[in-house]
Amino acid sequence: MVADVDDSRIQAMEEALRATGMRMTRQRLALLQVLDEADDHPDANELHRRAQEVDATVSLATVYRTLSVLEDRNIVHRHAFEGAPARFETTDAPHHDHIIDLDSREIVEFTSPEIERLQREVARRHGYEVVSHRLELYCRKIKSGSA
Amino acid sequence: MVADVDDSRIQAMEEALRATGMRMTRQRLALLQVLDEADDHPDANELHRRAQEVDATVSLATVYRTLSVLEDRNIVHRHAFEGAPARFETTDAPHHDHIIDLDSREIVEFTSPEIERLQREVARRHGYEVVSHRLELYCRKIKSGSA
């Protein structure tokens, strides 16, 4: 019934935490599991809700705290889309940017090496080097064919 | 002493408001003037501070309310950069994206028709049409030449 969890990634995340002298708690494990299972881009509240199903003791404060830690360790990415709470995803997928469906709030991922290259070029032209970037396309579905 | 204000743009903004049946108040006029004079990207607080120098009665609530109205009328743009309050600028300059200097928090504007074109192309490939986008390059100055 429950989605079968691929423990290997969770263990990899555990390693990453332990490697920097952090303790593995029930709460963190629950959150790691939830993050691993998520294939959408949940916000902190939603992650809290899901984590509580795994371990009822997980508090929202701990979700935020752990997400910060995971972000520092580069295990999750935080995305602050327009006018909405931040949403999170694990970093196991390679870098990508986002299309936000304005109607459904659905997120579609995409990559464009060409755009990335142009970004670096533009920055360099202004005497800068790109540390990170944010590229979001707020879109509507194209009504194709007949109305 | 005071920067000489080009009334024509302020009047244009007044028109835009009046045209949609809005009243022109001292407070709104003060904010319009401040926005027109600003060549940086101030946040609501800073705009409030500046507006109060023009008209001490302007409240922060009115600054926010008016900014919303102006945004609806497409007279100002709101930019929510990472981890900072929203910053505003008038729309009289043509569309552009932003480089954010991570050290100085300075904002540099740039345009890249090529990137814009690629964005539309990527979106279309996913069945979407771009309504608006957000492209921000978080950068550091390149240390050129000798250290």
Add this chain to the structure above:
DNA sequence: AATGGTATTGAGACTTATTCTCAATAAGAA
């Protein structure tokens, strides 16, 4: 297995940015 040092926790207070409420005020049409 028991112990102890200390990282981590939950609950709730706090902060920051922004929006809302509501009675008082003031545009601007008549």
Add this chain to the structure above:
DNA sequence: TTCTTATTGAGAATAAGTCTCAATACCATT
């Protein structure tokens, strides 16, 4: 000038996220 009603200031309310602190629980060591 008067009247209608949009707009205002002050401060309460909200939303997302962070901080505080005493209690708890990892986990290295015995």
